[in-house]
Amino acid sequence: MTQLGTSEAMGQRNKHMTIRQQNVNKSLIVKSDLLHQLDLEIYDFTAIQEPYLNRNHNSRANHHWFTVYPKEHYTNPSKTRSIMLVNR
Numbered sequence: 501m502t503q504l505g506t507s508e509a510m511g512q513r514n515k516h517m518t519i520r521q522q523n524v525n526k527s528l529i530v531k532s533d534l535l536h537q538l539d540l541e542i543y544d545f546t547a548i549q550e551p552y553l554n555r556n557h558n559s560r561a562n563h564h565w566f567t568v569y570p571k572e573h574y575t576n577p578s579k580t581r582s583i584m585l586v587n588r
Contacts, residue, residue: 517544518544519543519545519547520543520545521546522534522546524549524551526553531548531551531552534546535562540564540587543587544587546565546584546587547583548582549581551580551582557573557578557580559583561585566585567583567584567585568586569583570582570583
């Protein structure tokens with residue numbers, strides 16, 4: 501069994517990041533539809549404008565994505581205008 505050197509391993513990785521951007525107009529239906537349509541093999545990041553936030557000021561995502569909120573979300577969640585989803 502052979503091990504790849506660091507430069508060889510980096511050369512085998514995809515050198516491009518793909519971002520999907522969508523405005524969901526604070527709609528849970530649109531957000532859910534977006535999550536079901538995202539191809540995990542294509543998209544590395546998803547930028548969501550006007551995300552749906554529940555009564556606890558949290559958005560929804562499935563187990564394939566990490567949700568990243570802006571730092572101001574935790575002090576003033578009503579001003580959250582976008583979130584990022586990061587592919588695991």
